[in-house]
Amino acid sequence: MRAESPSAARTGAFIAVAVALFCIQVDFFALNLAIPGIADELGVTPSAAQWTLSAYMLAIGCFFIVGGRLGDVFGRRGTLLVGIALFAAGSVGCALAPGLALLVAARIVQGIGAGFVFPVSVAVISNAFPEASRARALGAAFGIANIGTALGPFVGGGFTEGPGWRWIFWLLAPLSAVALLIAVRYVPDSRDTSAPRQLDLIGCFTIVCTLAALTTAVERGSAWGWDSVRTLTLLGTSVLTGGLFLLRERLARHPLVDLRLFRNVPYVLVTGMGSVANMGYCVTVFVATLYLQGVRGLSPLMAGIVFLAPAVLVALAGPLGARLAPRMRPTAVMALAGAIAGTGMITLSHVTAWWLYVPVFAWCGLGLGLGWTFSSVATQQVVPTARAGEASGVLLTFLVTLGAIALAAAATTITAMTPERPPEEVYDTILRVGGAVILLVSVVVMAVRHRLALQGKVPPLSLHAPRPPADAGGSARNP
Structure with missing residues (x-):
């Protein structure tokens, strides 16, 4: 990465993060109105087309913790770049998908990318900006992302009624590519220097299984029936693997979640x-x-x-x-x-x-x-x-x-x-x-x-005491 002035690096990191979060929020709120159009074009039922939403929710929910810890351990810049690249590639895959199966697969890729981008984006801003301006930068980034929240339904409804739902993804793909190019040039790297470059793979597997089972049960429980075998099996699986995850994190030398x-x-x-x-x-x-x-x-x-x-x-x-x-x-x-x-x-x-x-x-x-x-x-x-x-x-x-x-x-x-x-x-x-x-x-x-x-x-509300350093878990700053 070309060396940049601290001010230019902060500005570039902010723009990259804000554009990436904007794309994710538009994507999250645009596809709801496109479900009938997807069902009609692909010749499936609306219930089947709903998996384009469920699969995305499943993927993004499962990889928040993994993505956040990957950034802490191996570097936030690399994790952010991988996340944006996956989201952009998934957007192209969604736009080109000839059938529901490939569309759902591409949505999973999008969701994994978004699961990496969101937690790492917060960490990138936190580490790129000094403490005095960090909250302002995070607030502005989320303000831009929330514009995507507001525009999402109009983008989804407008494209679905106009040129077609695929144009939702043709809009997101180039915007994501722009965020990726800016991030490549400007985003500085940072990581948790106290942590060895090791990832708790067993912890990753158990938390992904837990969240996948729980999310699927919650998303499909109404359609399957809350007392159906599938729903109860998934809920039982989430409890079992969740218990294993907590046990693993207590015993692991370098846990996924401290x-x-x-x-x-x-x-x-x-x-x-x-x-x-x-x-x-x-x-x-x-x-x-x-x-x-x-x-x-x-x-x-x-x-x-x-x-x-x-x-x-x-x-x-x-x-x-x-x-x-x-x-x-x-x-x-x-x-x-x-x-x-x-x-x-x-x-x-x-x-x-x-x-x-x-x-x-x-x-x-x-x-x-x-x-x-x-x-x-x-x-x-x-x-x-x-x-x-x-x-x-x-x-x-x-x-x-x-x-x-x-x-x-x-x-x-x-x-x-x-x-x-x-x-x-x-x-x-x-x-x-x-x-x-x-x-x-x-x-x-x-x-x-x-x-x-x-x-x-903790300090009283009326005092603005200096923010002391905190350890990995127990101490708090400016609570």
Whole structure:
């Protein structure tokens, strides 16, 4: 890599990461609206075409932890380049796929690439930028990525109704190639210098098996039946291999995940709050989609226009979190996000007038977006930078896996309750319960943090003390 000035290297690394994350977010949210078009063109049922989404979720969820630790051990630059290259190659494969089997295979390649890119991107920014500007850079990168979240449905719907769903991937392939070329030139390398260049392969195998079995069971449980042999077998497999993974990580000399990470109470609080916020985000988007089209009778296009308001606030959540980071402790920002999200969800369940529904929906987007976006920023403030990839990978695994579980639970609840109760009443109940849970978790986060402050284990909220160094697991920085 050609030597660059520190400023140019930071700018180039930021652009590469932001473009890569933008592509992943567009891809994640664009394909939902393309499922009917894929089914028609490939001559398969919509249920079969749904595997293009399930396979991607499976791959990305399984490789967050592996990708994050690969970057820490062998170098973040190389891992980022491999991840972007896999995503770009998978995009080309999706665009050219002649049948469903090859399309699903290409989506798995995309998902593995994205699973490498996301946690390593956070670590690349954390190590490229000085501590004073790190949160601002992460917030801006996630703000750009969240623009992809807002544009995803329009890209998916527009291309599907226009030139065809394959153009979703023809858009992503060159953008990913641009991110790759910029990363090759500008992204500096970094790694956990305290870790030997060894990867816990047994840990990788057991965690991938655990997450693959759990994700597949959650994704397909509604279609197969939650008491079916396939679903129960997969759930049992995930419990067994999950236990083996924990045992392996306790005994391994150089584990994939240092379990001391979970002794870092601020990290646990941030991860828990971020996971709950992402669960709320998944459920709210799902329920609002059903409400707008099923109860309000809006067309997909009009529903997409209503979604613009929360999408814009989600996009702004990244920069907002960056502005709050120097002024508030990470756990306090996460609790604030939960308070905004919880009150928004509960209020949304009570309003019907458009003049109030749209701004309240946007209020939900702000709180939920800030919760799951800032969690990635917050983890970098409460763990040492040497373990940034590992911490980010664990966080993202919780976010995606628990988000999928919440979505499946909401779908199952709606199916079970709608025969006896009107759909609108069921949707409102789900929003109220979800909002109450998020508010409760916010209170718990602040109560635990207050107790730690009284014990002298973390600084009070009113003080901006210097950030001390932290060890691999137990100590926290600026919690």
